[in-house]
Amino acid sequence: MKTWHIFLALFVNALAIHDFQDLRQPTEIISQNGALNFTFTVDVFRYIGQVNYTTRAYYYHGVGSIPGPTWRVKAGDTITFTLKNALPPGQSTEYEHNTMHSPDTTNMHTHGLHVNPYEDDVFIEVHPEEQHVYTYVLPDNHAPGMHWYHAHHHGATAFQVIGGLAGAIIVDPVDDSIIPPELSNMDEIVMILQHMKFDSDPGNGCPNSENFVNAFRPYSYLEISDEIGDTLDVNPSLANTSLADFYVVNGQYQPRIQMRPGEKKVFRLLHAAGTHTLEIEIPGCNIYRISRDGVYRSEPTDAVDVIVLIQASRADIIVDCPRPGTFILKSTIDPSRDNIVSSNVLRYFQDPILTIEVSGDELIMPLPSQLPPLPSYLSDLQNVSRQDIAGQYRVDFGQLRGPETCNFGINGMLFRGPDVYDHIMTLDTIEEWMIKDTGPESHPFHLHVNHFQVISTTYQDDPNQIVFEIGEWRDTLAARDVTTIRFRTDTFPGVLVLHCHYLRHEDLGMMQVTYIESSPETDTGDHGTGSIGQEAEPNRGGIKHSESIELHESDINSSGQFKSSTYVFFTTVMIVVLSII
Ligand SMILES: [Cu+2]
Numbered sequence: 001m002k003t004w005h006i007f008l009a010l011f012v013n014a015l016a017i018h019d020f021q022d023l024r025q026p027t028e029i030i031s032q033n034g035a036l037n038f039t040f041t042v043d044v045f046r047y048i049g050q051v052n053y054t055t056r057a058y059y060y061h062g063v064g065s066i067p068g069p070t071w072r073v074k075a076g077d078t079i080t081f082t083l084k085n086a087l088p089p090g091q092s093t094e095y096e097h098n099t100m101h102s103p104d105t106t107n108m109h110t111h112g113l114h115v116n117p118y119e120d121d122v123f124i125e126v127h128p129e130e131q132h133v134y135t136y137v138l139p140d141n142h143a144p145g146m147h148w149y150h151a152h153h154h155g156a157t158a159f160q161v162i163g164g165l166a167g168a169i170i171v172d173p174v175d176d177s178i179i180p181p182e183l184s185n186m187d188e189i190v191m192i193l194q195h196m197k198f199d200s201d202p203g204n205g206c207p208n209s210e211n212f213v214n215a216f217r218p219y220s221y222l223e224i225s226d227e228i229g230d231t232l233d234v235n236p237s238l239a240n241t242s243l244a245d246f247y248v249v250n251g252q253y254q255p256r257i258q259m260r261p262g263e264k265k266v267f268r269l270l271h272a273a274g275t276h277t278l279e280i281e282i283p284g285c286n287i288y289r290i291s292r293d294g295v296y297r298s299e300p301t302d303a304v305d306v307i308v309l310i311q312a313s314r315a316d317i318i319v320d321c322p323r324p325g326t327f328i329l330k331s332t333i334d335p336s337r338d339n340i341v342s343s344n345v346l347r348y349f350q351d352p353i354l355t356i357e358v359s360g361d362e363l364i365m366p367l368p369s370q371l372p373p374l375p376s377y378l379s380d381l382q383n384v385s386r387q388d389i390a391g392q393y394r395v396d397f398g399q400l401r402g403p404e405t406c407n408f409g410i411n412g413m414l415f416r417g418p419d420v421y422d423h424i425m426t427l428d429t430i431e432e433w434m435i436k437d438t439g440p441e442s443h444p445f446h447l448h449v450n451h452f453q454v455i456s457t458t459y460q461d462d463p464n465q466i467v468f469e470i471g472e473w474r475d476t477l478a479a480r481d482v483t484t485i486r487f488r489t490d491t492f493p494g495v496l497v498l499h500c501h502y503l504r505h506e507d508l509g510m511m512q513v514t515y516i517e518s519s520p521e522t523d524t525g526d527h528g529t530g531s532i533g534q535e536a537e538p539n540r541g542g543i544k545h546s547e548s549i550e551l552h553e554s555d556i557n558s559s560g561q562f563k564s565s566t567y568v569f570f571t572t573v574m575i576v577v578l579s580i581i
Helices: 003-014 157-162 221-228 501-505 564-578
Strands: 028-030 036-045 051-060 063-065 070-072 076-086 109-110 131-137 147-152 166-172 185-197 243-248 256-258 264-271 278-281 286-292 307-309 316-320 325-331 348-359 390-399 409-410 420-426 430-437 444-447 453-456 476-478 481-488 494-500 511-517
Touching: 028 036, 028 494, 147 264, 147 316, 157 221, 157 501, 166 185, 166 264, 243 444, 264 307, 307 316, 316 420, 316 501, 409 494, 494 501
Parallel strands: 028 070, 036 076, 070 166, 185 264, 256 348, 390 430, 420 511
Antiparallel strands: 036 051, 051 063, 076 131, 109 147, 147 166, 185 243, 264 316, 278 307, 278 325, 286 316, 325 348, 390 409, 430 481, 444 476, 444 494, 453 481, 494 511
């Protein structure tokens, strides 16, 4: 963003109607005696705020809200959740994959939860006048942390998430004593950041083509509504016609919170979006990050200047403001980070997003020296020996060649359907994947069900590890150059979905399905219906949807897996680069 853009944004902001209301917390639905049983109904909803518009929302006990209520559970709990679709019937249930379609078909994804993939199944379709009962059984050792839920019907994901179908999931530990007292003494504030955009900004995120099939740029809700064939009348009405592109916190525009000087609070930030990258700053206050993507660090960071929240990411931060006064939480575009935070077209400026009023008597609150320990499935994989790595895979984000020049795919392909497995793994083993993205922008890589640990990267422009840290656990990662991740295929056999979390890319084909077998000897395919790559095996049900394959790397074989010779080459290059650093 150029300097004059920032001044323009400041000017427009000065004209805006500020709510300056106290920040509300979403309704919490809290588990009792190990169970959380509830129903959400998806129905038409008129959002009222800086913009009034007609969209879809989750209704709980007859009350609709954006964001939806927070699910609050403990490790070991069972969530029994009924999703009812009360949207108007009449849309076709026929569609082609990798197009925008079915605005009124929905489903549920529990982003970040470590649960059975046949419970967190994004290929379930809940059409209008249908319902589905989801059962999620959290493992007894599920890590505490904040995750989120959102609609994930491929082809309608971006539309429904941007439209507001999202909310927070908080997993508390069974044993509260693992939370250090310094942390449990702090107030916790959930801050769900959602983007609303009703102007048209053609932008240009497609550097090599005039064909903006799937460019990297912010799309307005109206554009996507048109494209997907939404039959609802969005009927937007702006409180200020100059302000049509903004973030809200828990559905509120520029709300405020109160703190005392020196008081430490935990801000649980959830970027419930699929477009922008935020760079959160709170000038005059101290920020200590204690978790990312719902997984605690071993100890708080030193005070940091900025929290980069890529699409879908979460961060728990401890904040204190030493002096009385008014402070702001904002998203900035600092030129010093131009080479660090990629996707320049998707960086975002808003000042303020939230106001902090600091007054009253000073409090002195210590930081915790340690944070809750991680469970065994998140134990450190940085120093495992090579022979302990059972499988390797490469995920190559890039543009497709040919007439679809500005359409993006993975390993040269678009999503081939839920029954085509691009990589096969074995349960309870260690996988090592290389996430490659050498384009000018940065696709946010997201893996379902299993968090992964960042092992190394060839990207050299972020020496202070602002965007991601080596060794941290993530479920969504800004892919840059070649970044190596590892994870355990813990507990849950079955499909493992990966995709770009710039959600329009996902809808239009940047998604793959991989598969974890119980064991190579005993697996019969009974718990899966798909096939490996294009080599259909009768006992797996064959391929339902197949697309022409266009490879742009000669060294990717037909199942999208990276040949070992190329893997060795990349590893060698990476080791050399890292040793130079
Ligand atoms: Cu992408």
